[in-house]
Amino acid sequence: MDYILAGISVGGQYALIAIGYTMVYGILRLINFAHGDVFMVAGLIMIYATTAMPLYLSIPLVLIITVLVGFTIERVAYKPLRTAPRMSVMISAIGVSYMLQNVALYITGGLAKTYPAIPFLSDTVTIFGATTKWVTVITPVLTIILIIALVLLIRFTKIGIAMRAVSKDFETSQLMGVKINRVISVTFIIGSLLAAVGSILYFANYPSVVPTSGAMPGLKSFVAAVFGGIGSIPGAVIGAFIIGICENLIRSLSIGGVSLTPFSDAFTFALLIVILCVRPSGLFGEKTIDKV
């Protein structure tokens, strides 16, 4: 029970990050390698913000700064490469990721920064006989609320319709008068906002943040997005929950007395490879047909 609860919670956090990956991929066909590092940056900002101001100010500040970081990255590093081959943009994303890590290394001086205990979130609670932190309970609820809001946004608002149009056909929607750059900016803003929320929830469970702490959750969320079918938001969410739960269940299992705990990370990737071989476009992905 403990493990399933933890799994659902981690799954929710992955889902929030995975949406950023999947939306960007849906529109730009770009694996945004820097997304995991944006998530890490949000964690660091939280640490610095809480030392200077009370919580009710620092949380909105974290969200705003993270959104600004995401927006700036898109404008500076991806927009000039709009007409370049996809490979160049991906390299640029890797470059940004490298840069964010190095800047974080410089600012923190290479020391692990202790994550502040957020009142309420870090308090413990007992549910179904399992003792856990409040954050474990809140995460899935918050995730689902945010996702419903996002789905409504995409379904019914003008910008949401524009997003769907752009992800279907980039050039045609441009010809139809959709302002591509605005749509892309909004995508990055939403992605970074969700990553910031995910970061607050995620790091509440961990004692500290280092410049590379974004890499693993980032990679796993990306795996979740691919697993669910990249480009599909419900796919990313379901994929993230499956991966979060499986990863935590593996920790509790053992085969023939050999604990499988060290393999929880490896298992995620094994699951990915199996899915890719059976269904190359993920669980809910669109099938692509090669035209000659």
Place this chain on the structure above:
Amino acid sequence: MKSLLITNQQKAKKINTYTNIVLFVALLAVLVVIDMTSNSFDMIVKVLQKGCVYAIVAVSMNLLNGFTGLFSLGQAGFMLIGAYVFSIFSVKDANRATVFSFSGEPLVDFELPLIVAIVLAGIVAAIFAFLIGLPVLKLKSDYLAIATLGFAEILRTIIQWDKLGRLTNGSFPISKLNSFKDLLKDTPFDKLSYVIPFFLVALVCIGFIALLIKSTYGRAFKAIRDDEVAAEAMGINLAKHKMISFVTSSFFAGIGGAMYAVYVGSTNAAPFTSALTYEILLIVVIGGIGSLSGSILASFLYIASQEWWLRGLDSGEFMGLRLPLFRNGFRLVVFSVIIMIFVLFFRKGIMGDKEFSPVGLFNGIVSLPKNIAAKFNKKSKKSTKAEVTE
């Protein structure tokens, strides 16, 4: 007119060959001098050694990504295998018990000659590549990238597993490895054991890849890169050629990993993360995707500026400047800004998809002012145009 053109080309080719030979001999002489006069801990020795290692891996990645068009991110995983295979068979007999003292009796209780262990590292990496390639090479572009990245991460976990401790020493490093210094002791080449062996291994590996690219296989690779469907229609066996490229690339990545272990002197799984793959990919892109000489050049420039030239930014004084900004870590910030500038404004890299040739270099230098002027003209024209439309 046509014959004139041909003779001009032939002339250029001849000049190229001669100058290349002269340059090569000069380079070898310089390296010999460096080797004779330096200590193992001198910065130039470290940079040249690491540069050679990165050059091998970058060229092997270029074979896959630049020449075959397979976007794979598994290089760090194959380097990891290479490094471990080499290290397991290269712990000195006398030190084995202490190195493995935390993990129990080592399974491998003999050491192989240095060169044999390096080649074995490549072979084992190639076998793993073959097994991984069977399911993975059917995937396309981004999916292939993420699947190979996933395999690299899985390998890293398995290697650190404590149940394999008797083989891999678990998460403890395998240290006290054989080195070229030991190999060349008591031979006339004793003094040449720092840079020259690395250089020779890199030369052999890169030479082999260059020959492969020039062969019919190489042409098939390029055909696959340019258009898979057309290549298949021309009778190229896609699965077979992709596999050849993948296995060859991994073989040399394995050798690169082994050389990395020689360079560091000990091995653990920590450096072989996906960040290492990204680093190599950046080198390939900076050098120019599809240019071997570009990859080599970029490897040395990358390592030299990362490890050496920008060092002053960390220690407080850079090119005579002293700023409070210069403290630990600033070097890497500047370095990543330089990389971003490269990625954004010099998309084709140093060499584009051309190879190094002295005549080309000469022509390039001669026409440099003209090209820069042309670039500025284009820019000013563009900006005036933009003003008009606005």
